[in-house]
Amino acid sequence: MPAGQQQKHHQVPTYPPPESEDEESWVWSQIKAEARRDAESEPALASYLYATILSHPSLTRSLSFHLANKLCSSTLLSTLLYDIFLSSFSAHPPVCAAAVADLLAARHRDPACASFSHCLLNYKGFLAVQAQRIAHLLWFQHRRPLALALQSRVADVFAVDIHPAARLGRGLLLDHATGVVIGETAVIGNNVSILHHVTLGGTGKAVGDRHPKIGDGVLIGAGATILGNVRIGEGAKIGAGSVVLIDVPPRTTAVGNPARLVGGKEKPARHEDFPGESMDHTSFISEWSDYII
């Protein structure tokens, strides 16, 4: 691993976790250790850290508590939301595993992400995505009014608007996140990074399946607008401010308004190592420019 890469990830603790531990436990123990350290060094924040992290026995309880307090309103009480989040997480372990993957994604890809607890507490993109994962469950349990109410609270509180029916992969990073809009029939693969003000929208020509399909390992720059049922191939990159109305082949970059393609990768040979769960994917991303803020 080159020195720069080393420097970039300098704050990330040794990974993977010891054999004896599962990923969630390991991340949760990191989060508690970080929060304990911060609570000691910053008494003004200790109350907040105990309330949100240190008083909880697990990541899902901490996350349920934090989301419930962020998203509650005078007419949607925190205890109600807390119940919904807790029972959804406990009935659907993959949703919790996806949250862990998202935490790892933020921690490894975003140089401004100082710690797992920083992401858990402060990243509105992370929190919006977890709320959507719950809303997604509710949507397909035919609890649509509740799913839409959650979408609305997330849109108010975080200015992130993701339809409950959209399908989101694991390891998703919404960096900064303000203004992201993702439509009903959009599908996002694994290990995708999306900057703020990105739209995955429809074109109005169709009524049914009308939103973009984003492949694994895709990077979408700030302010990009992708419209219609187009395919963005795995490992592709969409430049900041682009307006994309056409398919983008795998490992290809699209830029401009309207977007044009500016050269795919010559050697898709190492295809197998970019989209997966492996950390190599991260080094692959680090070759790209203009996506990290």
Added chain:
Amino acid sequence: MPAGQQQKHHQVPTYPPPESEDEESWVWSQIKAEARRDAESEPALASYLYATILSHPSLTRSLSFHLANKLCSSTLLSTLLYDIFLSSFSAHPPVCAAAVADLLAARHRDPACASFSHCLLNYKGFLAVQAQRIAHLLWFQHRRPLALALQSRVADVFAVDIHPAARLGRGLLLDHATGVVIGETAVIGNNVSILHHVTLGGTGKAVGDRHPKIGDGVLIGAGATILGNVRIGEGAKIGAGSVVLIDVPPRTTAVGNPARLVGGKEKPARHEDFPGESMDHTSFISEWSDYII
């Protein structure tokens, strides 16, 4: 009506209302029926639905209650806002009629709009527009500090920033709405659809009348920026991400940064049926691409 159209609007109940009913009563009865159905199927949401809709005798009371609870803060109490909204609606029936028109617009133009109550409760664009309509009244009653305080609360809560002096037509749809900015001297016609991140701004060259004038039936795509006292003709369309500094003739499309015109409609013959209050306008809009998300 063609099959596709039929499918698109499949969830919209029979319209127009029976002769014996006015439009507001009809929409309100739809909303109550929807809320009653949702409260029955989803006990977790019933409290919210009763508080916001089912305990109220009219649309304006429900809307006043909902807006007051959304926009209140620790220094602007909900009871104060509720008073202002209620008395404004009762003294100005056209403001309520405009809200009804906006509900119909969302319901008929946005395929993701599942019901009237969904729009009333969850659409930040709808709520922001109604708050602006009230602020607009206050502005011209020389209650400007109060109007500006409302604008500020809407900007904080919904991330939608519309100057109280801007003039908004009926049947306005702000879809997703996050990031919309509309300046002081902007004028928007009837039956206009505006996506998120759209700016109707000034150019700094003038001090007085310095913002765009948007004609009836115009569609403005996500992220479009229109600057200066330019005219966007009726039925025109502004592509997503465009930067428009010039007039756009009626029924013409402008795209790109800076925007160029890409062909007006050959036959303005059927001009009479696109901008009006009629539902035919909707089918006209459905010919366009790229505006629905």
Added chain:
Amino acid sequence: MPAGQQQKHHQVPTYPPPESEDEESWVWSQIKAEARRDAESEPALASYLYATILSHPSLTRSLSFHLANKLCSSTLLSTLLYDIFLSSFSAHPPVCAAAVADLLAARHRDPACASFSHCLLNYKGFLAVQAQRIAHLLWFQHRRPLALALQSRVADVFAVDIHPAARLGRGLLLDHATGVVIGETAVIGNNVSILHHVTLGGTGKAVGDRHPKIGDGVLIGAGATILGNVRIGEGAKIGAGSVVLIDVPPRTTAVGNPARLVGGKEKPARHEDFPGESMDHTSFISEWSDYII
């Protein structure tokens, strides 16, 4: 001073303050006078004006109170934030002086800014910047978790996301402000005006110093995206919706996606009068188009 200029600034009270008064006292006395006038003419707002302005003995107490009540949450209490803001302002007078300069900037450059108190109470850009100035102090006092918590609250409440480590000059105007994102190593000079949806981001190629450097007196239009460690020279102008990946020389305009330079000023002769603290800088800005909304 030409008539237009006169008209534009018609509402700004005589400036500079009398010799016997410092700038902060003068602005504060203006704010109190405005609030008193508004409280008298609008009883519905009087409670709010007393709570936020008229009950306070100084600008910093008023601002601390207002920010604390805006940014508090169920897990970050207003009294805690109030303490932090008050003690930061009192220990760091330049932070308060910068707030005064920002108030003057909004008042003189934005024709929609009706009064100083309007800016203090309602401008989310102004409030977000002051919160960042406090977070910046905390960051360099090695209270990083607290600084990041503040950044997060500002991102939630105002949809403005400025890293605590970013260095912001005096006289900064974030107009409308929704969606502004400013990265960790960004530097902004004095008397800069930035519209909403502007990004000062990184490119991912570098890990350390990776964000733009904005010179004095620069104007950045709505939705512009500037990426990487590039220099935007003093007095330069970035057009709305531009995507800038390269250096922009002083007094030059960049527009488009990707941005191209469209003619620097021929005569940098009067260089001395544009970036400084002087009000002439404002008249200089008023020559530009497309930045005011």
Added chain:
Amino acid sequence: MPAGQQQKHHQVPTYPPPESEDEESWVWSQIKAEARRDAESEPALASYLYATILSHPSLTRSLSFHLANKLCSSTLLSTLLYDIFLSSFSAHPPVCAAAVADLLAARHRDPACASFSHCLLNYKGFLAVQAQRIAHLLWFQHRRPLALALQSRVADVFAVDIHPAARLGRGLLLDHATGVVIGETAVIGNNVSILHHVTLGGTGKAVGDRHPKIGDGVLIGAGATILGNVRIGEGAKIGAGSVVLIDVPPRTTAVGNPARLVGGKEKPARHEDFPGESMDHTSFISEWSDYII
């Protein structure tokens, strides 16, 4: 009027109001004048005074606002209560008149009552009684669950527990009020004064009409307990800490546990002037000992 009397009432403004004014308008104008004076002399309280009094056009709106904000909870929103109070007052002018009579009672009988606004804002006894008057209306409109919910909120917030069905006369003073308990079939005449910890309870022997009947002009000392369907004659006095299980004749005093009668008034000659609306009743009360705190 003797000097002592004069001194006692020294702060009470000239009464009755000028011929041209009704009692409610006169009291309301006094309250506004007091609040205006206090807001000027105490900026820290001005926001509170504007919110509760000075921003309202009438006593009933001010009282509805104040009660709604005092009695609301996370599950009974202030806007809901505000609606109920406002509509009850406007449909039942005698309820408002009774509130005015209660304000006059507190002002004239309690030497610690500094002003009408002091009573309106701060007297939990006054506020509890007004809430009960509304609950009483609801009870007899067959809205019993709502009436009981109001009783419960008053019991929580003010520690005053009055059954909605109890009938309360005008000019009622609950001084200090904490711990007062009044049962379902109790009846209280006009111009009665009741200190804190007083119980008007049942005996369990009967199921129907089982609580005390209190005549006009009665005074009940702190901690007195009156049980069963007994009659306390007009102008009688119950000593502090007494336990009363028997009828008490008019103008007689009962003291002790169990209470014994300690001498009725020899001359009921001037009977006609003690219970009525007249202020003479007050001078009559002032002959008694041990009831004012």
Added chain:
Amino acid sequence: MPAGQQQKHHQVPTYPPPESEDEESWVWSQIKAEARRDAESEPALASYLYATILSHPSLTRSLSFHLANKLCSSTLLSTLLYDIFLSSFSAHPPVCAAAVADLLAARHRDPACASFSHCLLNYKGFLAVQAQRIAHLLWFQHRRPLALALQSRVADVFAVDIHPAARLGRGLLLDHATGVVIGETAVIGNNVSILHHVTLGGTGKAVGDRHPKIGDGVLIGAGATILGNVRIGEGAKIGAGSVVLIDVPPRTTAVGNPARLVGGKEKPARHEDFPGESMDHTSFISEWSDYII
């Protein structure tokens, strides 16, 4: 059953529950039916009834939710309390059974108790006792600071102050409840009724076991004060306002300050039927005077 008794309990549904149902399920089904009926007849309360009762699957969840929202504060969040209540109830079924017994006690003994849901929602005595039962568990789990914090919240919110270590029997009715104080080493048997302002206190002579022991089926009238480690025998009655410093034999009445004994029951023959869980105990109590309000 005599006619009077019949009348007294006229609103109580048929009891016991059908064989196929346990007591908790039966009471819970009654509560839901009552709430459903009230929600239908009173839309203004429907939101509250859904939030507190109708959206919950069980009595313990409803009670946990309601207590958490009543007892939470700005520094003790509702979600935290909700967690504690829920986990305590689910780990200790007898605590839930005691709550059911308390509901039945209120419903059968208090003629003003209109329904089970009325007691669950509105009786501060009922709610205070349930909170103490939880605090009692925590106290003996060596979580004393938490138990004391709960005691404090109950004392603030309900003005009922029961030490977490006190041992409370089943079927306990605190009627009105305001001002009840029960000390650390007090013990209360089953089926006891206690009116408001009752003190079970210490005398200061002893440090260890220093508070009263109350036998089964005892009735303590309003304002009674019982001090020291004295025994109040089963079925005894303490008159309102009494001050008791001595033992009171079973089925004996004590009245006065200081209290004297006023005749035990001649025939303790039917001893077996008064203290137990049986409903006959209620008819026994109904012979007494002066305790019901």
Added chain:
Amino acid sequence: MPAGQQQKHHQVPTYPPPESEDEESWVWSQIKAEARRDAESEPALASYLYATILSHPSLTRSLSFHLANKLCSSTLLSTLLYDIFLSSFSAHPPVCAAAVADLLAARHRDPACASFSHCLLNYKGFLAVQAQRIAHLLWFQHRRPLALALQSRVADVFAVDIHPAARLGRGLLLDHATGVVIGETAVIGNNVSILHHVTLGGTGKAVGDRHPKIGDGVLIGAGATILGNVRIGEGAKIGAGSVVLIDVPPRTTAVGNPARLVGGKEKPARHEDFPGESMDHTSFISEWSDYII
């Protein structure tokens, strides 16, 4: 020190503090140590303990924060109260010293007082007295409306009603405190203990100085009512439930309704050691019966 005494005070740490420390610092260090221990053993309470105690640099800041959050309402914001409390404490060190003396009094006299932090956080009597001390300052600074507003908040929140003008000595213990009412011209000496439901009221015969004067070291039992400008001599004791209308000589006990004197102390020889600041006073109090709960 006898064994019983030893046992009673077993949890009280060594006193007095080391020579090098002042009393306030010593008590504050004890409080922090207790809170730290509790936060470690009870994660669910850690957030609360950090917010109220551990994040604060001094007792007065902790107390100001805690009172502000307890007493705030939707119309009296916590930041406003916090400001008032903080500035009062810092301008009046004796008020803080009195709070310390009150903490010591609770800790040494009340066997149920487990720790200083328990008293600081949970004793409504302690908190009500500190709020009154602040209100007392405001009263004599001619800020009477604010003082009365504070009295009202304390009466609502703690059910303790002490007029701001009443003069309270140091080392005051209001045990349980619910229902305590203390009138305008009452004076209370040092080291007085008052149980709940105690009234120090007026008799209505006088208008000016009309409330009781309580000497040093007096103990007043639960529910006692003392009316009129009578003197309760130093070291006297008033029995629970007494009604006192006459002077009580020093070191004498009064009991009953109406109260009679039951034997003064024969040997006032050791007069010098009972009322003072010394801890011997406590052992003196421990000779009494019936006051501790």
